[in-house]
Amino acid sequence: IVLQEAVELLEPFAEITVRVQSQSVVTASLVVPSVVHLLDHVNVMKTNLRILKSMCIQLEQSIHRRFAGIVKRLHQQSVNANDRFSDHIYFVCTFLDPEFKLYWLRQMKYSPACESKMKESLIQMVLDECDYGQNRSSNNLRETLSSFSSRSIDMNDSVVQSTRTTTDKKRKLFQYDDDSNGCNVSPNSLKSPMNEINAYLNDPLRCNFSLYWKNSQLHTLKNVVKRVYSIQATSAPIERVFSRAGIIMSPRRTSMREEVFRNLVFLRMNESLI
Structure with a gap:
């Protein structure tokens, strides 16, 4: 029983370690979803373990200490400059990876209001990277989020319901349901970073990272991608x-x-x- 519990508890840690140490693919975008997945995993395992429960709690505390900056942002708390992983660039990288976009937020099980606030914060981070200027309108930001707000309410209700009924079902790593509305935006309408972000979030394609950005017409976001993805998740x-x-x-x-x-x-x- 001890061995079985240890395998179930540590398996996601081993899988993530292999993924983030890859050399021929981007890895910076894996950091935030990995932390989210591990936090969700240990939270579920705490209620299921009988012998290694204390070990699970220690792992959870270790994640909070090691990734303090990321965890605080996930809980929408103030981040100190000396917190580990305090740089917002990890969230920008995750946002600009078509495999993740905003899909990973579902695993946090936010309330609709908190999820909307988190999306607004993430989009603002990307806008800051785009250097769009100091006079951005918060109304434009809310317009971008409006198409997601109604879906997020239904999504959260379904996630909460499914969580209650399938607590024991193991969640696979980096697999999220697709709820894109499939809106197509003409390249001619992409006149600002905000419009590019809107087009990117509504694009249903979730193909290979390199292939996606190689063929993308989102030039402002592509320039950000070229800069921030020089970061590797590990050494x-x-x-x-x-x-x-x-x-x-x-x-x-x-x-x-x-x-x-x-x-x-x-x-x-x-x-x-x-």
């Missing part, structure tokens, strides 16, 4: 470079010239492209 990719470099620069190759060493490391790390 695993660069650690792999050091590991390979250590193999190349062995005690038997101490006389290797620096230029040759750099070229060998470069070729080894990019051998898949050759």
